[in-house]
Amino acid sequence: MLTRFDVGTVITMNDAGDIFRPGTVVYDETGIQYVGPPEGCRHHADQTVAIPEGIALPGLLNGHNHAAMSLMRGMADDSALFEWLSQHVWPLESRLTANDIYIGTLLAAAEMIHSGTVGFADMYFAMDAAAQAVKEAGLRAWLARGLVGSQDPDGQKLEEGVAFCQAWEGQAEGRIHTMLGPHAPYTCPPEYLARVARAAQDEGVGIHIHLSESQGEVDQIIASYGKSPIQLAYDTGIFASRTLIAHGVFISQEDLPWLKGLQGGVIACPVSNAKLGNGIMPYHLLADAGVAVGLGTDGAASTNSLDMFLEMKMMAWVQKLRGQRPDAFRARDALWAATRGTAAVLGHNGGLLAPGRPSDLIVLDGGQAHVTPEWDVLANVVYSATGADVRYVVVAGRMILQEGVITTFDEQAVLKLARERQANLAKR
Ligand SMILES: [Zn+2]
Known part of the structure; x- marks a missing residue:
């Protein structure tokens, strides 16, 4: 039609x-x-x-998300990172059910649709439930089962991640794509990253990974392995497949040789990086070196909002601050990052x-x-x-928001279920 x-x-x-x-x-x-x-x-x-x-x-294309974390929006905000993770996020995540992931992903989908996002890259767990939510919501998505190598001694989660790719690649009329999601070099030892890299090559899928997000991460990886997170990723074979690097705040001049010829690119998450006090990603260093740069929100537990318009503003503001000049990053650059930039990182023709x-x-x-x-x-x-x-x-070609109303699922029912799940999770 x-x-x-x-x-x-x-x-x-x-x-x-x-x-x-x-x-x-x-x-x-x-x-x-x-x-x-x-x-x-x-x-x-x-x-x-x-x-x-x-x-x-x-x-708009949101290049980095943990959609189901919308259920944790505003939880223990403004606490120090390790306390936030160890005392709040991880204990709660250990109690999340597949149904929570499904509801949380639909909640995120409602917010993304209302704010003009048509597709997103996601890394989380119970991804069958997330994929089902994407299918019903009518969005596009690039989904990866998050992998924490230190908790996967027998490689069972990696096998799950591969099985997820085989089950869901090209599903929902081609709207769903799949990737492998090794969480980060500080949670995945080099031998594990090398196994993920080989699996990605065997399956012909891309990789979604957090790299160079904080100074603490870079210091720890250099102290442990004598090289930067970017070089470590290169050496383990990760970059042999298309790679979506989330954050990249501390990528330096010395990292550029390892990024030469990279398929994929870096997804900037300026609101998350500001809220967690991490820093400002070096946009011009990467763009001048020919590395694609897209834009993403990160999960709503750290960013509070999945509104890519806010992300575009923040990207422009922080890059102007970093460059100390107003023309260091313009409105067009921000819209480019949120559309063409993310598409280039994902290898998407939209x-x-x-x-x-x-x-x-x-x-x-x-x-x-x-x-x-x-x-x-x-x-x-x-x-x-x-x-x-x-x-x-x-x-x-399908109108999933019409005159401000979502046409693909019952939004009010999802909001009600999300409130109920939050009340339930808060009890224990
Ligand atoms: Zn993230």
Whole structure:
């Protein structure tokens, strides 16, 4: 079925930076059929949605998440990292059921859909339940079973991770992709990372791993192994497969040789890095070296919000701070990271509006006070808009948010279940 959106502005994020005003997008389940000025469109659509003040843009791609951790949003906030993990997060995680993961992932999906995210990369456990939630929500996802090598002496969890890839790759009409998820070099010894690297090669899947997130991690890995987390990952063979490096805050000039020719890239999580007091990732060092940089939120337990509009603002702010100049990172760079950048890290052909690309788009309400007037639409979208302005979300040609209402599942029922699960988890 051909659907046509006639909107005030279309931001394509194509290489030429085309913006059409007014603009038209026509798509079906197979892909985008037309993007351009309304008068140039020769397609006869089955349905037309006209939003004169709407701003259409590619759906945002959240490159790093632990979706089910939404159930822990705001838990023991502002405590020191190790205390937070050892006294709060880990004990609670040991009690989470597959049903909790399912509800937590649907809760995250509701928040992501409302704030314009069309796809996300996730690392957690009980991933069959997470994948089922993704399937029902209508999102895209790149899912990995998180692996803690120090808790996996016989490799059973790695086998589970591989079995998950075999069961779910390409499922949900091709919306679900799978990866292997070794948590980090401080939880996975080098021999374990090497086993994961071989398994990824055998399965032909990518790897999702936290690397160089904190100064403490870098110091510990250098003290233990005499090399940086990036070099350690390289030496264990991780980078032989497409690798999604989450955080990368402490990647240095000396790490660049190990990243040369890397398939994949680094996902910046600026809100998480600020809230945990870690630091600012070296965007220009990586971008100048040709490393793809995308954007992600991290889990809502550390970030509190899965709103990629907040993440875009924070990325721009911290990179301006790091560069000590306002043009060090611009609105367009932020939107690029949240669309094309994450797509490049994942090896996904979306992240832009162009014929033949996936039918993934969002439409914001551009008629509100906080985005009026319009001197520069990119500035309005990145610096003034919030996720709450998103009115329509289309994924794979299916309208999963329509006039601000989720069409794929009963959102209120999920919120009720999430409150009940939280009350239950808080009791013990
Ligand atoms: Zn994370």
